[in-house]
Amino acid sequence: MIYACDNCHFLFSYTVEPEQCPDCGKYAIRPADEAERQEYEKRLKEPREI
């Protein structure tokens, strides 16, 4: 299950629904929508550079 943070727009995957954003710590978590899920999966496949 993929979640998004409304505060910082961080996308992350959790097996249980998280209470806090692991990035900014806000309680602004919601399930990611379809476009966000695709963005997340695309990001996983791309090599990390810079």
Ligand SMILES: [Zn+2]
């Ligand atoms: Zn956040």
